Amino acid sequence: MAAFLDQGWPAFISADAVAAQYLPSVRERFADLELLVVDGDRYVGAGWAVPIVWDGSAGSLPEGYSDSLRRSVTEETAHTPNTLVVCAAQIDQAEQGRGIAADLLRAFREQAVARGLEYLIVPLRPTLKHRYPLTAIADYAAWIRADGAPFDPWLRTHWRMGARVLATAAQSQTMTGTIAEWEDWTGMTLPDAGDYIIPGGLAPLRIDDNGNGTYVEPNIWVQHPLDTPAH
Numbered sequence: 001m002a003a004f005l006d007q008g009w010p011a012f013i014s015a016d017a018v019a020a021q022y023l024p025s026v027r028e029r030f031a032d033l034e035l036l037v038v039d040g041d042r043y044v045g046a047g048w049a050v051p052i053v054w055d056g057s058a059g060s061l062p063e064g065y066s067d068s069l070r071r072s073v074t075e076e077t078a079h080t081p082n083t084l085v086v087c088a089a090q091i092d093q094a095e096q097g098r099g100i101a102a103d104l105l106r107a108f109r110e111q112a113v114a115r116g117l118e119y120l121i122v123p124l125r126p127t128l129k130h131r132y133p134l135t136a137i138a139d140y141a142a143w144i145r146a147d148g149a150p151f152d153p154w155l156r157t158h159w160r161m162g163a164r165v166l167a168t169a170a171q172s173q174t175m176t177g178t179i180a181e182w183e184d185w186t187g188m189t190l191p192d193a194g195d196y197i198i199p200g201g202l203a204p205l206r207i208d209d210n211g212n213g214t215y216v217e218p219n220i221w222v223q224h225p226l227d228t229p230a231h
């Protein structure tokens with residue numbers, strides 16, 4: 001599962017210190033929320049989720065992906081979770097575009113219902129945002145096509161399943177590193193302090209005067225309905 005989920009991400013994706021802190025506990029505690037999609041004898045998709053406590057209001061959402069991990073681990077023992085947060089979904093590159101991700105999301109909905117949870121939410125990483133790194137995430141999330149569907153293909157998959165945008169997560173993950181690390185992760189030379197557009201980045205990378213780089217990844221919060229049958 002780990003090997004499958006490691007494919008195809010920008011190298012900087014694992015430079016998030018908060019996620020790195022909580023991921024080992026998440027893996028250990030919530031292994032039963034890791035799902036694999038199997039086609040014959042091949043794995044074609046995978047995803048995992050964490051349970052949190054949430055009151056259903058946009059104002060009390062986690063800050064994003066990393067904060068969801070933190071909340072799942074730190075709040076779990078104090079309160080009974082009522083919300084499933086789908087933190088990762090990945091489909092084999094050769095199988096993308098066939099609707100397998102919707103099958104995976106349906107399976108998470110079923111898990112949420114089976115566990116008696118109230119809500120299912122996703123801090124999704126919009127798949128075409130990297131082509132528009134200068135656009136604010138709130139503007140990007142609101143872009144729609146002429147047919148009324150969301151502009152972003154991954155957002156569209158959720159939207160077709162009846163999910164709706166709840167809010168944007170401007171600071172879903174924060175990745176930090178030295179210039180040397182960022183040069184390694186991006187394959188770019190970064191000669192000076194300033195902002196850089198980096199491959200796979202949903203927003204620019206900022207290099208400061210002390211030689212450190214910070215990249216803040218924005219995501220979009222969507223909520224899936226649980227009370228209506230998935231279709």
Ligand SMILES: CC(C)(COP(=O)(O)OP(=O)(O)OC[C@H]1O[C@@H](n2cnc3c(N)ncnc32)[C@H](O)[C@@H]1OP(=O)(O)O)[C@@H](O)C(=O)NCCC(=O)NCCS
Pocket residue numbers: 008087088089090091092095096097098099100101102123124125127153154156157
């Ligand atoms: C995002 C992802 C899970 C979607 O899975 P999927 O099974 O391909 O989803 P769908 O079949 O519903 O396709 C969704 C849309 O993306 C489009 N799409 C999928 N793969 C594509 C590709 N390689 N190139 C261009 N468009 C693609 C589909 O055509 C569809 O758009 P449509 O509404 O115009 O039909 C998958 O692309 C993936 O694993 N990406 C890499 C990891 C990632 O970004 N995960 C999301 C993090 S939350």
